[in-house]
Amino acid sequence: MAKLTQSQERELRDAFNLFDRDHSGKITKSELRRMLGALNVKATDNEVQKLLRRMDTDNSGEIDFNEFKNAMAKSFFKKYSRKELTDAFKKFDIDGNGFISSKELENIMSRMGKHLSQKELQATISSLDLNKDGKISFDEFCTLFD
Incomplete structure (x- = not known):
């Protein structure tokens, strides 16, 4: 390893x-x-x-x-294929609009049993939100895997 x-x-x-x-x-x-x-x-x-x-x-x-x-x-x-990354992104992008919002992130984290405060949610979004539009795009999501 x-x-x-x-x-x-x-x-x-x-x-x-x-x-x-x-x-x-x-x-x-x-x-x-x-x-x-x-x-x-x-x-x-x-x-x-x-x-x-x-x-x-x-x-x-x-x-x-x-x-x-x-x-x-x-x-x-591992380098992920575009399809693998797209499939993973879709699991977070619940409404299918091409972005992960703080509400969608909160939803998935809640389903995992982790309840984040608004401050924690915003910090997570901010750390990935390179263009500072308040949501995570597919390209921003992909930076997690570079």
Whole structure:
């Protein structure tokens, strides 16, 4: 596995903490299912179990941060196709207008069990909103994956 930058490791830790709803330091099968559901990924119980087994290298039945990091780090070094990025963007762009608004971001985060304050939502939008129009375009979204 290639070495992650501090920023990448911090992003993965933030994502892990978002999915670890009970703050146990582990992602359970139900937390993994909730995460997939929040992203509109329809998975059967068997598919969730297979994903959990693939990530759970110590066979504990849960995913700790190192297992999560090892599984997810590959995505930091992968170049995504335009179709993959478009599909991901569409999951956030609920109204299909070509932009992710703070309301859409709030909705997806809420479905993941993370309730952000208006200040946190605005800070997230601002960090990606390169042209400062108050919303995230597809091109701005893609900068997350460069």
